[in-house]
Amino acid sequence: MAYRPMLEIVALEKRFGSNTVLKNIDLKVAGGELVFVIGPSGSGKSTMLRCCNRLEEPTSGDIILDGRNIMSGTSRDLNRMRLQVGMVFQGFHLYPHMSVLKNVTLAQRKALKRSKPDADARAMDMLERVGLAHKANAYPAELSGGQQQRVAIARALALDPKVMLFDEPTSALDPELVGSVLKVMKDLKSKGMTMLVVSHEMAFARETADRVVFMDGGVVVEEGKPEEIFGAPKAERTRTFLSRVSS
Amino acid sequence: MDRFLDTFFNPVVMAKYAPDVIGGMGVTLTIAAAVIFAGIGLGLALACLRAYGLTILNFFIICYADIFRSLPPLVLILILYFGFPSIGIRLSGPMVLFVVLSLTLAAFAEEIFWAGFSSVEKGQWEAGIATGLGFTRTLAYVALPQAVRLAMPPLVNRVLAITKMTALGSAIGVAEILSTSTTAQSFSGSATPLTLSVIAYLVIFLPMVVFARWLERNSAWKSR
Numbered sequence: 001m002a003y004r005p006m007l008e009i010v011a012l013e014k015r016f017g018s019n020t021v022l023k024n025i026d027l028k029v030a031g032g033e034l035v036f037v038i039g040p041s042g043s044g045k046s047t048m049l050r051c052c053n054r055l056e057e058p059t060s061g062d063i064i065l066d067g068r069n070i071m072s073g074t075s076r077d078l079n080r081m082r083l084q085v086g087m088v089f090q091g092f093h094l095y096p097h098m099s100v101l102k103n104v105t106l107a108q109r110k111a112l113k114r115s116k117p118d119a120d121a122r123a124m125d126m127l128e129r130v131g132l133a134h135k136a137n138a139y140p141a142e143l144s145g146g147q148q149q150r151v152a153i154a155r156a157l158a159l160d161p162k163v164m165l166f167d168e169p170t171s172a173l174d175p176e177l178v179g180s181v182l183k184v185m186k187d188l189k190s191k192g193m194t195m196l197v198v199s200h201e202m203a204f205a206r207e208t209a210d211r212v213v214f215m216d217g218g219v220v221v222e223e224g225k226p227e228e229i230f231g232a233p234k235a236e237r238t239r240t241f242l243s244r245v246s247s
Numbered sequence: 248m249d250r251f252l253d254t255f256f257n258p259v260v261m262a263k264y265a266p267d268v269i270g271g272m273g274v275t276l277t278i279a280a281a282v283i284f285a286g287i288g289l290g291l292a293l294a295c296l297r298a299y300g301l302t303i304l305n306f307f308i309i310c311y312a313d314i315f316r317s318l319p320p321l322v323l324i325l326i327l328y329f330g331f332p333s334i335g336i337r338l339s340g341p342m343v344l345f346v347v348l349s350l351t352l353a354a355f356a357e358e359i360f361w362a363g364f365s366s367v368e369k370g371q372w373e374a375g376i377a378t379g380l381g382f383t384r385t386l387a388y389v390a391l392p393q394a395v396r397l398a399m400p401p402l403v404n405r406v407l408a409i410t411k412m413t414a415l416g417s418a419i420g421v422a423e424i425l426s427t428s429t430t431a432q433s434f435s436g437s438a439t440p441l442t443l444s445v446i447a448y449l450v451i452f453l454p455m456v457v458f459a460r461w462l463e464r465n466s467a468w469k470s471r
Binding site: 053075083085089094095097110112155 | 368370371373374375376377378379384388389392393396
């Protein structure tokens, strides 16, 4: 793979008080690559993801997005960087007081300063892409979990991010709704989006991930192609974890 | 029965003093409107400032809210009206009433809005911040509308409680409803003007109470 990383995590460390949750993490995600992060709960994988747009402030280390370090610069620079990093949460976090369309246009209008027609058009394109254009005027409370998560993906995509971060995007969904969200993610991947995904969907990882990273106790234990990690894990901890989740 | 009617519903007295009490209604309404506007505005501004989480500033906001929620407004009214002229600050009766009630309402409103902000899910803030809105715009567009909505029912109740306190103006001669009624009562020697004040208060506040009830029923998130 030609290495011009789109997202690069360098020597990332995160402490909460005396508790070190991330130790010296290095990770590179190439443009168009889908990197899957797995690991037991408490392994620090979500914290790592949240450090990538500084929702969680790293204790030390660097996060380099397309050649620019998001750890330096003013708060205005940081907001501009955040526009380029789409984030999808486990709990969707759609704005309940706004229609689906407004949810997708808010940051376009207020942060990107797009005109209303431009923002609306872009939002409709993205809603179309996640199969929910017909719900543009609905309110989040009227949608299923799967639909809400797809709107959340559209909300992030509408800002034309360079990288998409997914923090357990399907963990809060009923099993029958998971497929619709994974389908959208697969479609994104096929269109060349760079993605860093924390998830327990092992079958999906096997099928679509370019690389799988196994984290435990705040460190990257092992990384490799899905067939390597799932087929022949080298580390004992990886084997134990995989046998426990029995993918 | 006749005696009761004559005492509380004497038509002659009613006709004679109704204009005064109606004038008092105007004063009550004006001060109440000004108090609601200023009190809610200041309370909301303080709650928004508090959301920034600046330790020293928040200390002062909390002190202010706690002190003004503890003190009976009448005490402050008397201090401002009778005490402050001695230190060279001379405020008119209506102004004293306005200042004290606004500050009291603002203290309660700040706490109510703050409770609203605290009930907005952390994820809402994160969603706003992650989409590059930054803290201030997330506050304005994401958290504030939700906080205001949550705050509405308790806020309307508090607004009612405080605006009724315009009657305290009678202690410092503000010509509001109660004041005009008690004056009329002593001139006429009849309790009928007090009946007029009851009617006047009901005309002003009953619709607000009904509105508060309606708000409480309709405060859940709906489709539109």
